[in-house]
Amino acid sequence: xxxxxxxxxxxxxxxxxxVPNLTVRGRANKDDSAEVYLGDEFIxxxxxxxxxxxxxxxxxxxxxxxDLPAKPAS
Numbered sequence: 001x002x003x004x005x006x007x008x009x010x011x012x013x014x015x016x017x018x019v020p021n022l023t024v025r026g027r028a029n030k031d032d033s034a035e036v037y038l039g040d041e042f043i044x045x046x047x048x049x050x051x052x053x054x055x056x057x058x059x060x061x062x063x064x065x066x067d068l069p070a071k072p073a074s
Contacts, residue, residue, distance in 0.1 A: 001026060001034050001048055009034065009046060009057065036061075 001009075003026075010024040013036065023037045024046065036044045036059065044061035 001031060005048075006034050013059075 006024050006026055010022065013024065014020060014022045019038065021039050025035050025037065027033055027035055027045075033045050033047045035042060036046060044059055047058045047060065049056045049058060
């Protein structure tokens with residue numbers, strides 16, 4: 001992804017999620033994806049899919065169970 005495409009994705013995601021400190025950064029040696037950060041915390045990867053001239057993006061975010069709030073007592 002080039003710098004213009006990354007900037008457009010960052011603008012879209014920041015507005016969509018109302019998060020001003022969300023950044024999208026290029027990946028070394030990869031031109032089909034970019035990393036997404038919330039502040040300094042890595043939160044996921046955006047993959048670019050260019051199939052038959054139709055461009056789409058897939059945002060992949062892994063959530064670890066240990067990062068979730070505690071289960072409510074039953």
